[in-house]
Amino acid sequence: MNNKTPWWSKFGKPQYGGELVVRANWNIEDFDPHIRGPLGNIYAAWMETLVADDWQLDPEIFDFKAHWRPIQYLKGCLADNWEFTEPNTYVVHLRKGIHWQNIPPANGRELTADDVVFHYNRVRNNGEDGQTSPLVSEEFKDLLSVSSLDKYTVVFKWNISNPRQIMDTLHQVGVSQFLENPEAVQKWGDLTDWHHAIGTGAFILQDFISHDSASLIKNCDYWAFDERYPQNQLPYLDSVKFIVEPEEILAIEKMRKRKIDIIDHISPIQAYSMKKTNPEILMLTHPDSNALSIEPRNDAVPFNDIRVRKAMQIAIDLPAIAQSYYKGFIDPFPCTLTSKYLSGWGFPYEEWPNDLKDEYAYNPKTAKDLLAKAGYPRGFKTNIVAGTDADLGLLEIIQSYFAAIGIDMEIRTLDNAEWLDFVKKEHKHDQLAHRTGGSPLGHTSAPVHDLAQYRKGSPNNWAMVDDDRFDSFLSQALEATGIEEMKKIIRDANEYVARSHFSISLLQPMAYSLCQPWVKGFSAQFGSAWAHAGGPARSSFYLSRIWIDHDLKKAITG
Numbered sequence: 001m002n003n004k005t006p007w008w009s010k011f012g013k014p015q016y017g018g019e020l021v022v023r024a025n026w027n028i029e030d031f032d033p034h035i036r037g038p039l040g041n042i043y044a045a046w047m048e049t050l051v052a053d054d055w056q057l058d059p060e061i062f063d064f065k066a067h068w069r070p071i072q073y074l075k076g077c078l079a080d081n082w083e084f085t086e087p088n089t090y091v092v093h094l095r096k097g098i099h100w101q102n103i104p105p106a107n108g109r110e111l112t113a114d115d116v117v118f119h120y121n122r123v124r125n126n127g128e129d130g131q132t133s134p135l136v137s138e139e140f141k142d143l144l145s146v147s148s149l150d151k152y153t154v155v156f157k158w159n160i161s162n163p164r165q166i167m168d169t170l171h172q173v174g175v176s177q178f179l180e181n182p183e184a185v186q187k188w189g190d191l192t193d194w195h196h197a198i199g200t201g202a203f204i205l206q207d208f209i210s211h212d213s214a215s216l217i218k219n220c221d222y223w224a225f226d227e228r229y230p231q232n233q234l235p236y237l238d239s240v241k242f243i244v245e246p247e248e249i250l251a252i253e254k255m256r257k258r259k260i261d262i263i264d265h266i267s268p269i270q271a272y273s274m275k276k277t278n279p280e281i282l283m284l285t286h287p288d289s290n291a292l293s294i295e296p297r298n299d300a301v302p303f304n305d306i307r308v309r310k311a312m313q314i315a316i317d318l319p320a321i322a323q324s325y326y327k328g329f330i331d332p333f334p335c336t337l338t339s340k341y342l343s344g345w346g347f348p349y350e351e352w353p354n355d356l357k358d359e360y361a362y363n364p365k366t367a368k369d370l371l372a373k374a375g376y377p378r379g380f381k382t383n384i385v386a387g388t389d390a391d392l393g394l395l396e397i398i399q400s401y402f403a404a405i406g407i408d409m410e411i412r413t414l415d416n417a418e419w420l421d422f423v424k425k426e427h428k429h430d431q432l433a434h435r436t437g438g439s440p441l442g443h444t445s446a447p448v449h450d451l452a453q454y455r456k457g458s459p460n461n462w463a464m465v466d467d468d469r470f471d472s473f474l475s476q477a478l479e480a481t482g483i484e485e486m487k488k489i490i491r492d493a494n495e496y497v498a499r500s501h502f503s504i505s506l507l508q509p510m511a512y513s514l515c516q517p518w519v520k521g522f523s524a525q526f527g528s529a530w531a532h533a534g535g536p537a538r539s540s541f542y543l544s545r546i547w548i549d550h551d552l553k554k555a556i557t558g
Helices: 007-011 037-045 113-123 138-142 163-170 182-188 248-256 268-277 306-314 318-324 354-358 364-373 392-403 416-425 447-452 468-479 483-500 524-530 550-557
Strands: 019-024 051-053 074-076 079-086 089-094 143-150 153-158 203-209 213-218 239-244 262-266 282-287 293-296 380-387 407-414 432-434 510-515
Touching (some): 089 163, 113 143, 113 153, 113 182, 163 447, 248 262, 268 282, 268 510, 293 306, 380 392, 380 416, 392 407, 407 416, 447 468, 447 483, 468 483
Parallel strands (some): 019 239, 019 262, 380 432
Antiparallel strands (some): 051 074, 143 153, 203 213, 213 239, 282 510, 293 432
């Protein structure tokens, strides 16, 4: 390939038309990112964000496999450009001519700066409802004000003077990015009813059947053009359908029958099995958004004794689990806050001193001794509250390891929505907690955000940690003036977490997704960028730019 040929030319020329069918891993519970976030994951198909991934960037430079998007690899979406007029003042200039979908009460009016102000005030919970939103991160508490300078200019004033952290906070992959229509919220109070789904995106939600499917059609008035082919108005697809199929085996079978085009987050065993029987299917891999862990309540007996938490950790043989349960498709080492996949950040296991590695090495005899010294020579009974998305097979293995040192752990499961209320919102769990999509360890999101995981009062602090030294790391990072200073603070926080044993570290799986060969326009790296958290976290961007090779599909399916 010569220097004049774009790297994406290998995908062929884009084609219009067709329907893309995507598996939803669990039922779609909500349509308002302000209400429940992760369980309403398809709102990203019709709502858009201020910035997006650089669609023209060669994946050899940056592959977008992690949640975190370093600011140098972001391009404007609803925003045309942005600037810092002061270190704490972020000014965003919107694109002109972007319109809300032509659905009452928005009726296709133009997007303005006031809409952005409305959204971020709702995220910050400065609205009339007076309710505390569990979705507001620690960092958003430093957002002093958001205002419109004119019809297309938004000004964010912050209590911190760290431009990198300000951009990471505003533009992280998460619920706080997606702009909802103000008229819809004002008319109905919230957007929990799917009929009230209105955005600026490439697709319009046309139909929804709970526990079955959600259907979206092309927004013919969509504003965007393909950055790679500037003459092509987006989207290429006519429609997108999400099929709710929680059972992995059933989803795999539907894909074999070519009833599904994309499956997200499946086990490596199923992924490699599919590649053997259907070698034409593309397998996408990327590190999961976080590691797996068990959260003991650090504020309650017996887990307020670090000796008990250490005993629980060394009672588990992580390398054996990696080899036998995960068939070698996983890193066998424990994790701390920041994932090893964010190169240059955090405190990867390879850098741990030997004395710290010993605190995570399988040693049931030492585990029993620690329990005895803590006053539990015969162990104790406990329970773990797990979401229905949890890998119960893995928890049963952990259960057997604990039983070997005298800890009798009952496994209790709750529906994911109930779990979020019971554990994250109300903190009613009295002993252990576990959920696949929310561990405080092994994060692939912006590293500074990791420093909020165990902060007192944080909704993500399921372990109920109250530790002044840990709380100080976030303040230090927000005050840092250089990148190396930030890295040092985050590295120290990671080591502190590892030595404090706030959580019981399990492992960080790789996420596996499968894609039919006729879905085109993206590399495996870009494909993995929107396949996160049980649904496409950036689907308004990616689904508008990928396309179907109709000739290839016809040749394969007949």
